Amino acid sequence: MKKILVSVIAGSDSDLPVIEVVVDTLKKFGIGYDVKILSAHRTPEDVTKYVKSAPKKGIKVIIAMAGGAAHLAGVIASQTVLPVIGVPVETKTLKGLDSLLSTVQMPGGVPVATVAIGKGGAKNAAILAAQILGTANIKMSQKIASFKKGLAKSVRLKNIKLKI
């Protein structure tokens, strides 16, 4: 069994499509993960309990995703020394601008590593987690290098196929 290194926490199961993007990308890097639905507003005590126990379980990075007045990543960051990555989820009315500002504008002392709004951000959260793990794991770092080469290759392929 793979060692669990990254914890993926979403505020609601309506975020499942976004969670899946994170999980699929973590899998590509062969990173063990743990997914939880935990709400900063509906189950604050469960959040605390889970976050406090994370380091003992070997968790190295926490990815939190939430929308609207998106407090989840900040609430987690306030209770751990682990790096916390925040994914601002798209909202129906303000399109995730509220989620973005609620996630990124943290006060001095308690950072949240914020990525783009929505699924693009979700994918990047997983890659950023890989990059963080890669700072102390040369194999992971090589996987990212090869992933990046793949990105470049796929762009080049598109160029070759391009018919305009």
Added chain:
Amino acid sequence: MKKILVSVIAGSDSDLPVIEVVVDTLKKFGIGYDVKILSAHRTPEDVTKYVKSAPKKGIKVIIAMAGGAAHLAGVIASQTVLPVIGVPVETKTLKGLDSLLSTVQMPGGVPVATVAIGKGGAKNAAILAAQILGTANIKMSQKIASFKKGLAKSVRLKNIKLKI
């Protein structure tokens, strides 16, 4: 000694000028209050402890003020059945738009009664607290009525003095 009914919580002592507006207005209505500096991000456990103990102390309404990724009011609201009033504090860069969205855009289930950004909002937070207490206290309700008459009178006075 006056009974403490309203709790006034700010995320930082840089919010003192805003706190003072709240407190001055509460005093006008003769409402007992308790002021605390408690940070959702720096002292999450103290927030929990304080909020959990509030009802036993006779607190009826909590006013929370914070800026930026303003999680304080939402974090408090997630841990109490008391009505929580959120004052979005003005920020240097985004002028409090971040504070407003982080305070007001709460998910279904956990409301924060949000007022205007900055000092105008701080004054209104205290008046709203008085109005909430007034729903079960006819004297308070009369005080608000007379406060409102005072507002009207002062506008009328300005009209008389107006020289244009």
Added chain:
Amino acid sequence: MKKILVSVIAGSDSDLPVIEVVVDTLKKFGIGYDVKILSAHRTPEDVTKYVKSAPKKGIKVIIAMAGGAAHLAGVIASQTVLPVIGVPVETKTLKGLDSLLSTVQMPGGVPVATVAIGKGGAKNAAILAAQILGTANIKMSQKIASFKKGLAKSVRLKNIKLKI
């Protein structure tokens, strides 16, 4: 027959889906309510008449919902000592940002307790009304506590069912 404690006022019958969310939530808390279509711009006199008579009918809290240049909640708040909760309705073009700013940015002296844009906010308006009533009604306060436990339970259930 249940005592009517909360008045639910919408600016237009196009807001019916949002009204229903408020009403359904009030029912869950067993709170008696009165629904009216009253427009700050089309029937200003009816608004005044209704608001002036509200306290005599035993109304304790008014929930007002409107979109665009959303003046309804502010116009009501200017004519009553009761706490007024404003729900900014989503708009087609500016997505409710106009409704939010028109509702929340009230001048010092006349607060509107503003909740989130749209249906999430509508639900929260009803819960906030319950919390306000709960400040003087221990049974209501217990209902909210149990509602909050229900929220937590449903999040926990989702965790158990989660298959990723």
Added chain:
Amino acid sequence: MKKILVSVIAGSDSDLPVIEVVVDTLKKFGIGYDVKILSAHRTPEDVTKYVKSAPKKGIKVIIAMAGGAAHLAGVIASQTVLPVIGVPVETKTLKGLDSLLSTVQMPGGVPVATVAIGKGGAKNAAILAAQILGTANIKMSQKIASFKKGLAKSVRLKNIKLKI
């Protein structure tokens, strides 16, 4: 004595600098005016009384200026058949974006003729009033034509003086 044709209403005497711009411009066109401090939120009844009596006094156009959740122009427009011009006053935090949206985004049925935020808008409110009066008054219409020529002349003068 000049006949009073335009009513200039501000929500607060803090708007005096903006009122003065309106008044100075009305004077240039020789238009009689009446200035009042009337607040949609603090003296709603006075607003109603004044607006209802305006047509009998010979008022043809109403200019209303307010900031934040700027309801004044809309509240006036809801109670009169006269054209209402709204000047969104600049605000400290959101710089008048709140005032603009609260003034211009009126629902179908009750228009407010909105001009630019702040002093430029205040000047234009007076000119727009002159243009409205000019639709039935050829002398006024000629004054505007000559004012416009003056604008052009002053731009041309600046060109001649330009040293770059």
Added chain:
Amino acid sequence: MKKILVSVIAGSDSDLPVIEVVVDTLKKFGIGYDVKILSAHRTPEDVTKYVKSAPKKGIKVIIAMAGGAAHLAGVIASQTVLPVIGVPVETKTLKGLDSLLSTVQMPGGVPVATVAIGKGGAKNAAILAAQILGTANIKMSQKIASFKKGLAKSVRLKNIKLKI
């Protein structure tokens, strides 16, 4: 044949649905109108020619609608002493915020009477035109009064039909 008093100008025939709202509302008030597709950017000379000739045709008010960098109303206003009403048309990407700011933020000297974004604004542009004509035409002014009574009546009817 009815006398033409209002000119309705749109920047593009893609604005037809919005034009129709204006025209339908003018018809309700029995106001003669003239509709033209004229573009500030594609046919600037035609705009000039038309606007210069408008007063001679008896036109009293011009309604201009455009989207994006919406210059039409401002360009017209720069060439006439008639009051110009600007309707900001909704845009695909910025939802009409660009149209609104381009229409309303006119420099001192050249006002555009701006109404709400989209169809609600289009309806209000026609009503505002009626109100402007009503300043010198008591019958028009009475029509508006009766239109406003109709608005109130329809709101009251909705209240009676309301089943919640």
Added chain:
Amino acid sequence: MKKILVSVIAGSDSDLPVIEVVVDTLKKFGIGYDVKILSAHRTPEDVTKYVKSAPKKGIKVIIAMAGGAAHLAGVIASQTVLPVIGVPVETKTLKGLDSLLSTVQMPGGVPVATVAIGKGGAKNAAILAAQILGTANIKMSQKIASFKKGLAKSVRLKNIKLKI
């Protein structure tokens, strides 16, 4: 005497500090220029006359700067086949967001080459004019190459001086 190739047009002499940035940068590239104060709203006929005559004078590029409902660049672009560069001038209230959207969001058919808000944009407008001239003038193109080397050199110098 240098041949005049670039025309620099501002809507108001309050834009002088921004004009000077354009002019200083054009001088660095040895480009002849012509500065005019011409207002789309106050002197529309002068704008037309000037723009129509520009090609005959040998003008190749027009730089237009304006703020608020910034129509100048678009109005010029509608009357010429020359490339028009628009500089959105910073405004007091909306900080140039209105100027930017009014300048850049031009309809299909009539482009304005828009640069950044304010003085940075003014400098870039002149450089862009040089780049446009450089497409047919190898000496100009070499001057830009050497200007770019200068930029790089100055950054490198800062690195050497850096003491942290």
Added chain:
Amino acid sequence: MKKILVSVIAGSDSDLPVIEVVVDTLKKFGIGYDVKILSAHRTPEDVTKYVKSAPKKGIKVIIAMAGGAAHLAGVIASQTVLPVIGVPVETKTLKGLDSLLSTVQMPGGVPVATVAIGKGGAKNAAILAAQILGTANIKMSQKIASFKKGLAKSVRLKNIKLKI
């Protein structure tokens, strides 16, 4: 074979519909072009290689389109003396406001000639390229003049067909 004068670069093949608008418009002006998928973020080295080689191939203008944190146009502009036109591509969440600001707000020294968000902007990018080429090519300049006449003619035709 036509000489290639304009290079059209997109960050992703999901931008194909926007690329086609550019290409179709370039064809109308008979301008030779070269289309490439090159990503500032996925193939930075390919961007550099391509941009460095562009002048030797006779390229005179580069059109770059990208969305979100749209760095492509800026990254290209930093490596060439050719004029670079940036098309901000519409994004799902922020509707291209992010793309616009990332493209247009370039620092002093490195301009990007920015056009409108989305397809309207794409069309205008091609026309702007034609205008730039037209500064040294009288035939191209005549084509633009005749294109502009076509625009005017089509607006006039719409007027004739208009049935309201």
Added chain:
Amino acid sequence: MKKILVSVIAGSDSDLPVIEVVVDTLKKFGIGYDVKILSAHRTPEDVTKYVKSAPKKGIKVIIAMAGGAAHLAGVIASQTVLPVIGVPVETKTLKGLDSLLSTVQMPGGVPVATVAIGKGGAKNAAILAAQILGTANIKMSQKIASFKKGLAKSVRLKNIKLKI
């Protein structure tokens, strides 16, 4: 001599006050750092050279700060497997909203870990770097824990000193 683990890169020496905040915070954690002025737009080749050589120097995390169309962090992220932290620098006109969106809205594949706008974000960038290093360094992780205790202690002290 301390091992250099974090690279701090700013786009301009006008960012020095922000750089100092990063550096001061890194010092508190005893982290070796390297400061460079490197511009994505003025010295793209120097950026590439530096970034490519970073891993060999032992650099584990790169902090990049830039304002406006802030491409620096993204351009760096496109050329390295190291985690890149982006600090959006406050701008004069749009207050850093442009910097924030240009930094955070990165496309899928190339994340930038974005923190808050301005000095608060700069401080948090350094703390986030410490947290990333702490994932593989228990001493660093303990330092962060003790830093967090210090934050809490200072909030508690403020509470004790509070005189209201």
